[in-house]
Amino acid sequence: MSNKVIIFCAPSGSGKSTIVQHLIAKYPIFEFSISATTRAPRGQEQDGREYYFLSPERFRELVSQGAFVEYEEVYPGCIYGSLRSELERLWAKGSIVLFDIDVCGGVNLKRIFGDDALAVFIKAPSIASLRERLKGRGTDTPEAIEQRVAKAETELSYQDKFDVVLVNDNLEKALADAEALAEEFIARP
Ligand code: ADP
Ligand code: 5GP
Secondary structure (H helix, E strand, O other), X not given: OOOOEEEEEOOOOOOHHHHHHHHHHHOOOEEEOOOEEOOOOOOOOOEOOOEEEOOHHHHHHHHHOOOEEEXXXXXXXXXXXXXXXXXXXXXXXXXXXXEEOOHHHHHHHHHHHHXXXXXXXXXXXXXXXXXXXXXXXXXXXXXXXXXXXXHHHHHHOOHHHOOEEEEOOOHHHHHHHHHHHHHHHHHOO
């Protein structure tokens, strides 16, 4: 069996976390790739659980050693990257590595892994519904919501570079569609 990866990307508020958490709970063969980042831990986050938290110097050192499959400055001053060592660790266990990363990182990984990757772009049915979901989630200020919506317009322009676009309109249907994609990919040799 080949070493496989499944990649999920979406504009913020599309329902990516909801769908990915469902798949992780249902299919133990999927395991998250824990990324490295230069941002500080938030709240209860622990090093080695949500992220590997690195100083910018250490991050740069690892970049120069070729330790990353991909990395991006996702927010000004905050770099995030997928470590080769993390992929090897999870593949050695027989897992399919699941990536939850930004759209540019997702496109890069699909280019690298080709047919060994399933790249899924999740989107809300419209920008208006995306805005409503962000408001409903209640985790962002009105300014942050508008920033996320503005970024979504750019992110949507990358959707054609993905294997599948999953429209999350009715959540039950989106979860069933995601399960069908996951099962087909798990069964793929
Ligand atoms: P993301 O991880 O893409 O930022 P979330 O999974 O946090 O998105 O979902 C954003 C909000 O939208 C959450 O409050 C979630 O409960 C809600 N949500 C998810 N899917 C749907 C759906 N199909 N219809 C309505 N609300 C949804
Ligand atoms: P947060 O700081 O809120 O945890 O995450 C921020 C953003 O960084 C999200 O859009 C997430 O998908 C993205 N991200 C997390 N890890 C990686 C990574 O390894 N590579 C890339 N390119 N993006 C990542």
